[in-house]
Amino acid sequence: xxxxxxxxxxxxxxxxxxxxxxxxxxxxxxxxxxxxxxxxxxxxxxxxxxxxxxxxxxxxxxxxxxxxxxxxxxxxxxxxxxxxxxxxxxxxxxxxxxxxxxxxxxxxxxxxxxxxxxxxxxxxxxxxxxxxxxxxxxxxxxxxxxxxxxxxxxxxxxxxxxxxxxxxxxxxxxxxxxxxxxxxxxxxxxxxxxxxxxxxxxxxxxx
Numbered sequence: 001x002x003x004x005x006x007x008x009x010x011x012x013x014x015x016x017x018x019x020x021x022x023x024x025x026x027x028x029x030x031x032x033x034x035x036x037x038x039x040x041x042x043x044x045x046x047x048x049x050x051x052x053x054x055x056x057x058x059x060x061x062x063x064x065x066x067x068x069x070x071x072x073x074x075x076x077x078x079x080x081x082x083x084x085x086x087x088x089x090x091x092x093x094x095x096x097x098x099x100x101x102x103x104x105x106x107x108x109x110x111x112x113x114x115x116x117x118x119x120x121x122x123x124x125x126x127x128x129x130x131x132x133x134x135x136x137x138x139x140x141x142x143x144x145x146x147x148x149x150x151x152x153x154x155x156x157x158x159x160x161x162x163x164x165x166x167x168x169x170x171x172x173x174x175x176x177x178x179x180x181x182x183x184x185x186x187x188x189x190x191x192x193x194x195x196x197x198x199x200x201x202x203x204x205x206x207x
Contacts, residue, residue: 015192016149021055022161022187023153025069055079055153059143061087063157069184070155081155086139089157090132093125119174129159133173136163144191161187168196 058079060070070081095103104111114121122128127135143152158181165171165179168189181187181202188199 015194018144018148018191019151020144020164020189020191021151021153022164022189023069023073023155024158024161024181024183024185025063025065025155026072026184054151056150057082057147058153058155059084060155061085061157061160063088066155066157073153073155077153079153084143084154086142087136087156087160090129090159091127093123093127095123095126119176129176130173132159133163133166133176136160137167140164140167158183164189165198165201168198 055077058070058073058077059082060066061084067081067083073079074081100111110124114123119129122131143154161181162176162179165187166173166176168191179201182204185202185204187201187203190197190199
C-alpha cells in the first residue's frame with residue numbers, strides 16, 4: 001500500500017452520528033423557591049439560548065416550562081417543536097410542590113429514611129433516581145434510533161439531562177447528584193452505534 005493510500009485510509013469506519021443538544025428549560029419562580037415539581041403552571045422568568053449548532057430538529061416534552069423554552073428557541077430558529085413522550089422529570093409522588101426543608105421539618109422520619117440512600121429509595125408514591133435513570137435509558141435508545149444521524153435540540157429537565165449523562169459516561173448512578181445542570185444551560189452528547197461522546201456540559205450561551 002502506498003503512503004498516500006495509507007494517509008487516506010480512515011482510522012475507523014464511518015458511522016452515523018446523532019448529536020443531542022440537551023437544553024434545560026429556563027428559570028422559573030418555582031425553581032428559585034426550591035420546589036419539587038413535575039409540571040406546575042410555572043411561568044419562565046428568563047430563558048435565553050440561540051441554536052448555534054444548526055440542529056435539524058427541535059423536540060421538547062410535555063411540561064409547560066419546557067415548551068415555553070422550546071417556543072423561544074423556535075422563534076429564533078424557525079423550527080416548530082416536536083412533543084416527545086417519556087421524558088418527564090423525576091416523579092416525586094407525594095412530595096410534589098414541596099421543598100426538601102419542608103419535608104425534613106414536617107415529615108422527619110420519611111425524610112430520614114429516604115436520605116439514607118437518595119438514589120435507590122423512592123419518595124412516597126414516586127420513583128427513585130435509579131428508576132428514573134432506567135426509564136430515560138430505555139426511552140433514549142428509541143429517540144436516538146428515530147433521529148439517527150441528525151443534530152437534535154432537546155429541551156428538557158435537569159434530572160433527565162443528568163440521567164442521560166450518567167448513561168453516556170458509563171458512570172455509577174450514585175454520581176447523579178454530582179452533576180450541576182443550571183437553568184438555560186446546554187450540554188452536548190454525540191452517539192454512534194458503538195459509543196457516546198460528551199463534548200460539553202452545562203454551557204451557558206447567554207453568559
